[in-house]
Amino acid sequence: MDRALWIQFWKTFPFLAIFPIVLFALAYRWGIAEIHRDLERDQHTAVEAAAVATARRLNGIAAVTLMLRDQNELTNYLATGDRRLLGQIAREYLNVARYARTYDDLHFIDAQGKELVRVNFNDGDPSVVPEAELQDKSGRPYFADTMAHGYGEVCVTPMDLNIERGEVERPYKPVIHLGTPLFDAQGRKRGIVIVDYLGQILLDIAKTAMAHAPGETMMLNREGYWLLSADPGRAWGFMFPGHEDQRMGILYPAVWAAMQQAEAGHLYTEDGLFTFFDSDPLKPQYHPIAEATGDPEALHGHGGHRWYFVVHLPQAQLEAMRIKALVVIASIGIFVVMLLAAAYQKILIDQNARRIRRTQLERRAQVDTLTGIANRAAFEEQLAQEHERAGRWRHEHRFALLYIDLDGFKAINDQLGHHMGDQVLKDVADTLTRNSRKGDAVGRYGGDEFVVMLADVPDVQTAVAIAEKLRARIAAWSWSGFRVGASIGVAVYPDHAKRLGELVRLADEAMYISKTEGKGRVTVSTGHPHH
Known part of the structure; x- marks a missing residue:
């Protein structure tokens, strides 16, 4: 595109580009x-799935706990006391483990808190703990709560x-204790069955359920401490002094x-997107065991139970x-x-090409194709415009x-x-x-006839002088030894005519006089304007 088109383009295109x-x-x-x-939908689905999956797994553990309570050998022991x-x-506990x-551990503890039976998982190699190594659990919170x-x-x-022997076991071993009290035939409370469930399994279930959601998966307890975190250094802060923050x-x-x-929701912060689900895993709707026992409160949490499942998409990823x-x-x-x-x-x-083409066509309609000057119609239009302009002057x-x-x-023409x-x-x-x-x-009127309009001449003499100059310049030409002359007729507005048609006629007649009286000369019209 040429410069003019570029200018037009930049003047108009920005307005066209606004819409897109x-x-x-x-x-x-x-x-x-x-x-x-x-993101919110996927993350919400993930945290809710984690809550449901962990709660249902907890129900399964509770069912096993009640099954151990109803063990035949245990019932007989409570009836007879036969050691x-x-x-x-x-041996039953060993098979279960x-x-x-x-x-991790299966316990049968008497009413005084003394372990009577204990089976340790031992990282996949379960064994019965010898009697001499059985412990007193009366001081553990889960004993008093279960009793x-x-x-x-x-x-x-x-x-x-x-915790073993008063120290946190290393490597860390997350556990959940589930217990149920034991009663003999007379309705006397004789002890408890305790199941130490490997909490890492629940954490893995939660992590798997939330794995498809973009972001970091978290599981927190009721106080907001991390049980599961992408940053291991944050987990289990409540277990260690100095990590309360x-x-x-x-x-x-x-x-x-x-x-x-709120039980569930989303929050956008400067740290990114957080999606959370507040779960009480002991709620009856999660547990068929509540329906089986007829007791909607069959599962009880120590001090209340609540888990928070969270997916955090960091601001950088967002x-x-x-x-x-x-x-x-x-x-x-x-x-x-x-x-x-x-x-x-x-x-x-395309528009410019059409405009150029139209201009060319218009020019061809106004220009003599051989000489490139105005044709008769175009010249007469210019002459009419000058006549109109002259008529407006006072x-x-x-x-x-x-x-x-x-x-x-x-x-x-004939010889050359x-x-x-x-x-x-x-x-x-x-x-x-x-x-x-x-x-x-x-302009060219046709054949070898030409016309010249001299705009704004002060007098007739000036027009004649210009005509003589043109005649002389034409006469100076030579073509293979041949020369041409110019017979010129001059008519001036308003000296000779005020009407345009009359002016043209007088100039033509003056030219004819030049032609008949010797050629190669300038003749001024002798006409007078009609009033």
Whole structure:
């Protein structure tokens, strides 16, 4: 495109581009909103699935606890006190530990807190603990809590790390204690059965359930301490002095506040997107055992039970998703705008080509095709415009019309051919054009007749002087030894005529006089204007 088209393009195209730009900006906003909706939906599905899966697994453990309570050997022992039955009880526990592979310890504890039977999992190699190594558990919170419950009730402790001999076992071993009280035939409370469930299994279940959701998976206890975290250094802060600040309420106070006000939800913060689900794993709706026992409160938590399942998408990842969406939308938008620009350029180019073509056609309609000067119709239009302009002036405004006929042109045409004749006409037209003033007009009426309009001449003498100059310049030409002359007739407005048609006639007649009285001369009209 030429410079003018580029200027037109940049003046108008930005306004055309506004619509697609606004459209793609709205598409980006819609895309970001859709990304957020998808994230929130996926994360909510994940945290809810984790809550349901862990609660149902907890129900299964409670069912096993009640099954151990109803063990035949245990029932017989409570009835007879025969210690030989303790070995049979231990063997049953050993089989449960060996085949289930989900229990760290299985205990039978008497009413005084003394272990009578204990089976340790031993990392996959379960064994019965010798009598000499059995411990007094009366000081453990789960003992008193379980003993306080009634028949058919299962006491569930919060998940923590296993403690042996007063120390946290290493490597860390998360456990949940489930216990149920034992009654003999007379309804006397004789002790408890305790199942130490490997809490890591529950954590793995939660992690798997939330794995498909984008972000970091978390599981917290009721105080907001991490049980499961992408940062291992944050987990189990409540188990160690000096780590009390490793909890949600301290590190993410706004998120923790939101979690206290709703069972489930989403929160966008400067740290990213948090999606949470508040779960009470002991609620009856999670547990067929409640229906089986007819007791909606069959499961009891020590001090209340609550787990929070959280998926956290860090701000950096959230921004990366937004940037990716921006890049996609921007790429499509740039492509569309470029296509629009190319199409608009094509339209401008086509319009310009049509305009040039139309101008050329108009020019051809107004220009003599051989000489390039105005044809008769175009010249007469210019002459009419000058006549109209002169008529509007209050003071006299003169313009002159020169009517020119070439002398000797026919001889050149006949002897040198039409090609040379055409060249003569071109050279004469060029001579008239180059020797005319600004504002003058030159035209060809046809054949070897030319006309010149002299705009704004002060008097008749000036018009005659210009005509003589043109005659002399034409006479100076030579074509293969041949020359032409110019017979010129001059008529001046308003000296000779005020009506345009009359002016043309007088100039033509003056030219004819030049032609008949010797050729190669300038003749001024003798006409007078009619009033």
